[in-house]
Amino acid sequence: MKVTFLGTGTSQGVPVIGCDCEVCRSVDYRDKRLRVSVHLQVNGKSIIIDSGPDFRQQVLRERIKTLDALVFTHEHKDHTAGLDDIRAYNFTQNKDMPLFAEQRVLDQLQREFAYIFADFKYPGIPKVELNPISTAPFKVEGVPFIPIRVDHYKLPILGFRVGDFTYITDANKISKEEKQKIRGSKVVVLNALRKEPHISHFSLQEAVNLLEELQPERAYLTHISHLLGQHREVELELPDFIRLAYDGLQLEL
Known part of the structure; x- marks a missing residue:
């Protein structure tokens, strides 16, 4: 499996519009963070988890054909x-794009992208195939996915384990039962928004505490805001097995 971090930033990205903090002014490429997303290449398949506002820029940068x-x-x-x-x-592959999400999420997509699902389809609109998922294991083009239920404040969302790789973003609570699904992963990716507590995301220390409990071989932090601090400085504070992810980082499992 090859994992590429397409984006590692929070909802506003980094730098933040109008902000003049040291992180937003940083010239370190690792402090430039697009909205969070990850690309998996496994068993000959190309799969992306989440397509945020920077999707086009991300797939062009990584040449995902x-x-x-x-x-x-x-x-x-x-x-x-x-x-x-x-x-x-759709055009280059001549097929509908399979979308995998909980039914609630698919319903939201149908509201926000109503033109895709309209009775009269304007030429050139996206073509999709909807695949509802739940907390039960499922396969994406033959690749096994294990959903992990986590809490994003009061919103139940999903992380995913694919083989020895676990990816969780936008969480601030994970139950004991769901942690069991993560245990044994060689690589765990977890969100860490900032150092101060937050209502819907793990803080840096909360993420570190959880990763020390889970003890993967390697761990990476994502969904990072400009409030966390500069990449090079924050990394010095972390245990050796935990690193900050950055846009374009690639892992081989």
Whole structure:
């Protein structure tokens, strides 16, 4: 499996519009964060988890010429807003794009992208195939996915385990039962928004505490805001097995 971090930023991205903090002014490429998304290449398949507002820019940057499916963690716009740009893949691959998400999320997509699902379909609109999922294991183009239920404040959303790789974003609570699904993963990706507590995201220390409890071989933090601090400084504070993810980072499992 090859994992590429397409985006590692929070809903506003980094730098933030109008902000003059040291992170937003940083010239370190690792402090430039598009909205959160990840690309998986596994068993010959190309799969992306979440298509946020920066989707087009991300797939062009990484030269992702084929895409077999999109999987969604939840319905917030920083995870779904780029859906329209799958049109290019519809054209080059000559097939509908499979979308995998909970029914609630698929319903939201149908409201926000109503033109895709209208009775009269304007030429050139995205073509999709809806695949409802739940907390039961499922397969994406033959690739096994294990959903992990996590809480994003009061919104239940999904993380995913694919083989030895677990990806969780936008969480601030994970039950004991769901942690069992994560245990044994070689690589765990977890959100860490900032150092101060937040109502719907893990803080840096909360994320570190959880990862020390789970003890994967390697761990990476994502969904990072400009309030966390500069990449090079924050990494010095972390345990050796935990690193900050950054846009374009690639992992081989």
